[in-house]
Amino acid sequence: MRILIKNAFLVLEDRVELGDLLTDGRTIAQVGGVIDGPCDKVIDAKGCYVFPGFIDTHTHFDLEVGSTVTADNFVTGTKAAVVGGTTTVLDFATQERGMTLMEAFHKWENKAKNSSCNYGFHMAMSEWNDARIAEIPLMIENGVTSFKMYMVYDNMRLSDGVMYEAIKYLAKEDCIIGIHCENDDILKARVKELKAAGKTGSRYHAVSRPNIVEADGVGRLMDAAYLAGGPAWVVHLSTKEGLAIARRARERGQEVYLESCPQYLVLEESMYDAPDGAKFIMSPPLRSKDDQEALLKAMAAGEIDWIGTDHCSFTMAQKAVGKDDFSKTPNGGAGVQNRAEIVYTRAVKGGYLDIVEMGQLLSTRAAKLFGLYPRKGALQAGSDADIVIFDPDAPHAIHAATNLHNCDNSPYEGYEAAGKARDVLLNGQLVVENGQLVAPGKGEYVHRDRCGRYRK
Numbered sequence: 272m273r274i275l276i277k278n279a280f281l282v283l284e285d286r287v288e289l290g291d292l293l294t295d296g297r298t299i300a301q302v303g304g305v306i307d308g309p310c311d312k313v314i315d316a317k318g319c320y321v322f323p324g325f326i327d328t329h330t331h332f333d334l335e336v337g338s339t340v341t342a343d344n345f346v347t348g349t350k351a352a353v354v355g356g357t358t359t360v361l362d363f364a365t366q367e368r369g370m371t372l373m374e375a376f377h378k379w380e381n382k383a384k385n386s387s388c389n390y391g392f393h394m395a396m397s398e399w400n401d402a403r404i405a406e407i408p409l410m411i412e413n414g415v416t417s418f419k420m421y422m423v424y425d426n427m428r429l430s431d432g433v434m435y436e437a438i439k440y441l442a443k444e445d446c447i448i449g450i451h452c453e454n455d456d457i458l459k460a461r462v463k464e465l466k467a468a469g470k471t472g473s474r475y476h477a478v479s480r481p482n483i484v485e486a487d488g489v490g491r492l493m494d495a496a497y498l499a500g501g502p503a504w505v506v507h508l509s510t511k512e513g514l515a516i517a518r519r520a521r522e523r524g525q526e527v528y529l530e531s532c533p534q535y536l537v538l539e540e541s542m543y544d545a546p547d548g549a550k551f552i553m554s555p556p557l558r559s560k561d562d563q564e565a566l567l568k569a570m571a572a573g574e575i576d577w578i579g580t581d582h583c584s585f586t587m588a589q590k591a592v593g594k595d596d597f598s599k600t601p602n603g604g605a606g607v608q609n610r611a612e613i614v615y616t617r618a619v620k621g622g623y624l625d626i627v628e629m630g631q632l633l634s635t636r637a638a639k640l641f642g643l644y645p646r647k648g649a650l651q652a653g654s655d656a657d658i659v660i661f662d663p664d665a666p667h668a669i670h671a672a673t674n675l676h677n678c679d680n681s682p683y684e685g686y687e688a689a690g691k692a693r694d695v696l697l698n699g700q701l702v703v704e705n706g707q708l709v710a711p712g713k714g715e716y717v718h719r720d721r722c723g724r725y726r727k
């Protein structure tokens with residue numbers, strides 16, 4: 272199948288160029304200029320931007336959390352993803368204690384069958400010992416070259432010493448480890464204190480883990496990585512204080528990768544006071560307008576590497592478990608469909624980013640670091656034909672009811688987006704046409720190379 276996209280604003284790595292793009296089978300055959308070659312289908316992209324397929328670096332589909340499981344599995348979550356322009360998700364496969372890394376990998380391979388976008392896995396580790404370390408070459412062989420550890424959650428939490436060892440070991444393999452940065456001891460003490468005072472509503476979730484709780488975690492990660500001589504990757508950065516610490520680490524020569532999320536750019540702490548405030552219970556929590564502004568300015572300055580959603584959805588019934596105790600509410604929200612339209616509306620229309628930077632933030636830099644470039648993250652001859660045709664002039668409001676996710680709520684309910692993904696090509700096939708998913712279930716496993724450490 273040869274698809275010819277005509278009259279597009281092609282979003283290249285350093286400029287936008289008006290021209291055509293031709294695919295041939297699974298790859299891009301030709302980019303730029305006027306192309307009239309023989310083809311099977313022509314798509315007129317007049318007035319639209321054509322991007323390399325977007326990559327969501329942070330999803331949790333089909334994840335068991337306590338006694339419940341996320342509302343979205345891979346089938347529903349990836350439908351929402353691809354309609355929003357995301358052609359690859361990197362989900363967190365999770366090694367529970369007592370499980371091998373290979374068992375976790377196979378478990379996630381099974382979960383991800385019938386996905387509607389391409390998918391790869393980071394491996395979240397809950398143990399670091401000789402047996403698990405011995406499996407890391409196997410992970411790399413299977414295309415898993417990024418890992419994650421948590422400073423929080425009793426079933427996952429590991430020590431700073433382990434984090435130091437892991438960063439050091441994985442750096443030698445050109446693999447990277449992302450860290451959920453928060454001070455667990457202090458936030459637990461504050462939860463206890465708030466509950467004892469009868470402060471159990473949703474807003475106290477944010478009170479229990481203020482900015483400094485994240486900043487402390489970021490600081491410990493930066494110091495561990497400094498001493499280990501390896502890269503630091505902060506997942507879901509949400510605070511100006513955490514940002515300042517990461518900035519200082521870069522100033523002393525460290526290799527630091529920063530991920531933030533749409534929720535920290537457009538939602539704020541006061542939303543916990545809404546009747547459905549529980550839907551905003553996620554960690555890190557929503558912050559202030561000052562934090563949003565600091566993150567947006569950092570994006571504008573190229574300091575934020577990519578935006579992931581941290582999609583981890585729960586229905587209002589699941590959230591209601593915590594109605595008398597915020598600390599029992601399952602953490603997370605739905606967002607996988609809305610990342611590009613929110614970044615476009617808030618950051619591009621808001622004057623912080625240009626279109627080229629949007630492509631870098633949503634696709635190219637993630638492809639580079641996570642071992643996918645130039646197969647993905649680039650509009651180049653020979654790259655995979657994962658392509659988004661994005662309509663910058665398509666005002667609409669986000670509603671849970673019209674999102675394809677399997678969740679009865681959206682943290683972005685009512686958000687007025689200015690543009691949206693119109694058509695999406697996945698592995699050379701047109702899977703989304705005029706905003707409708709026309710070919711579900713076409714996603715494939717993405718075997719990743721070692722990390723392309725572009726800040727080394």
Ligand SMILES: [Zn+2]
Binds near residue numbers: 329581
């Ligand atoms: Zn997460």
